[in-house]
Amino acid sequence: MSLLTVGTVAFDDIETPFGRAEKIVGGAATYIALAASYYTDQLKIVSVIGDDFPKEELDYMRSRGIDLEGLQVMRGEKSFFWAGRYHDNMNARDTLDTQLNVLAKFDPVLPASYKKSDYLMLGNLTPSIQKQVIDQLESKPKLIALDTMNFWMNTALDELMEVLKMIDVLIINDEEARQLSGQYSLVKAAAAIHKMGPKYLVIKKGEHGALLFEGEHIFFAPALPLAEVFDPTGAGDTFAGGFMGYIASTEDTSFENMKRAVIYGSAMASFCVEKFGIERLKGLTDDEITERITRFVRLVNFDAKL
């Protein structure tokens, strides 16, 4: 089934304790769509870039079955740009530069062929733009997931609360869940956020894994313990892409299947952090992905002997 992704397609400068990469391809929609492309081939992107974006990168996305009809190219303009530097422990980072460029004028327009998408993944963007996309759909998707961040909680909380009423799955990190709910306990935070609209909540905890909540039901997936974390950029978006890609491919929104989707998303994220940017997400094989899922099974599997 088709998965529509909305989010940035951009350039990043990244500095980690292991090295530095300049003007590499990034952006939420890029990571989401690439990760999802390993599970489903009916992928559509709504985004905006300048004419500085390399054609070969767009060709690569198309080669992975990603439909770019909804990707606007603004002539004479520059693509969105972000620069960041990670701290030694890789758990924190500083933003060094943000240049909105084309994003400042972004007015998402859905091509006719996008308006009946089965699944929708709204990457982190202005809540009003996320809502504009939902408003253009001709039929309600089977599942709408949304990512956001504390910046929008601080600057556009009313718009965010409005769009939260329209979605099914909220995917945010632990700090964001605490800020949005005003609760430190993630169990209490989940209960508060359910009341804002989303039936499902995924709380990403980085190296500490991810939690899936549906009412009283809780599922926990660890992150794979890795010897090397090279670059965490995009890991959260890659998780979301694997999660929604798996659900779209299986057409099953039961809690049991969402648990699997959390594991499949975590597996994609575990690849993402092994190299700079999207590098490791290119050319993965089915065997590599299966091996990674098997590692998750072994990591948490036990016989309780009750």
Next chain:
Amino acid sequence: MSLLTVGTVAFDDIETPFGRAEKIVGGAATYIALAASYYTDQLKIVSVIGDDFPKEELDYMRSRGIDLEGLQVMRGEKSFFWAGRYHDNMNARDTLDTQLNVLAKFDPVLPASYKKSDYLMLGNLTPSIQKQVIDQLESKPKLIALDTMNFWMNTALDELMEVLKMIDVLIINDEEARQLSGQYSLVKAAAAIHKMGPKYLVIKKGEHGALLFEGEHIFFAPALPLAEVFDPTGAGDTFAGGFMGYIASTEDTSFENMKRAVIYGSAMASFCVEKFGIERLKGLTDDEITERITRFVRLVNFDAKL
């Protein structure tokens, strides 16, 4: 099979965002033995207290099958005392006061009946005292586990390294594993620590769960997501007690059984944090424990459909 526990039996003053408790019973050996008492009744403690320690608390320990022959009582002396205050997020705490009292002169002497214990849990203490206990044993236990802390890494590293060569399981938290190994990645930290002696390593991550390492094998157990964490004091010791108590009761040191022991230890720790001190560890029922283990199974169980 018998489990010998060495560690403090003490008083604590505890301040959390939820309240304050003064001069309540604490100490590593207390938590370890109480938690273990739900799995095995052949429990022995080596420790030291002053004559200020309440008789009814000792009677309660005896009623749970804990042999106190090795618990020295120093006449006219005070028991070890610790006071601490937790930060709002409960993940960090400040030590407000430490009074060694009887601990300053502690010279552990094993009663004859203790010298052939099958399992040994060395709670956090001066490494030289931990070694003194091992040296007094007449036969090698089936499994020796040891807890320690960064204070001993800073002040008695040589003695600590010596005792690490004599043990099977090291149980420490993530910060301590990083300090001991000089590695940030816990996978690399585990590899470095294996070389120091312990075949098994348990890394406790508090609210983020625990990892068990044996060579290339890794098992992860989450902490139960709880709505209320009232007082984290003793949670690590309670985990260790449940872990070793379960292993002693099953007489099985296979990796498969140690995985279960990690879950059973985590279940005991999830009770511990619900009330002040040892309060919640008193009078648990089999049904309560089984229900807690079942929650762990549900929390992590998924069908990968590979």
